[in-house]
Amino acid sequence: MSNAPQYWAKAKKILSKRDKVMRKLISSYKDGNLVTRNDVFFSLCKSIIGQQISVAAANSVFLKFKKKCNNKINAKTVNKLSFSSLKSCGLSRQKVKGIKDLAKRILDKTFKPSLIRKMTDEEAIEYLSGLKQIGRWSAEMILLFTFNRSNIWPLQDIGLLRAISNNYNKKYFPPKKFLDKLYKKFTPYCSVATWYLWRSIDNEPIQY
Secondary structure, three states, X not given: OOOOOOOHHHHHHHHHHHOHHHHHXXXXXXXXXXXXXXXXXXXXXXXXXXXXXOHHHHHHHHHHHHHHOOOOXXXXXXXXXXXXXXXXXXXXXXXXXXXXXXXXXXXXXOOOHHHHHHXXXXXXXXHHOXXXXXXXXXXXXXXXXXXXXXXXXXXXXXXXXXXXXXXXXXXXXXOHHHHHHHHHHHOXXXXXXXXXXXXXXXXXXXXX
């Protein structure tokens, strides 16, 4: 875990000035900020495990996965685990394939997380999406939570769309035109706006 990203304090001031909903959310939730684990493999595994299941189910599966890894979630450990051993954690065949492929590609260096730091957001999303079981949403979560990029606006995220509907009195799903308007208003700090919108519908700050 870490301190707030360097841009966090400045972003709060700017968002509060630009948008009254943001001003209200920022003053309501003073108990946290975006943090990073700084561990791409860990976060990608967590992202693959959490796909298309509830937060409670994902946490349960992840704890079993962590136990199988003897609390050492890294490419070498996962590479040594058998397919059936990983599947017994409650993972689907596709998710096991995704996690095993990720471990292999980190070990043989066909996937190099260090390259991401020099990429634009879109380049990084494309690079991460080349991994099995990683699509745009998962890639955006990695850029948000692992790399703490400042301007991620994950419009495939159901929680974000629900939070926008609730806070701006819009129908669910909010119209694309309105989402684009918010994106322009919040840029270059969409990640901060996203974090506060999530916070408004979840007692626990989200972490990947």
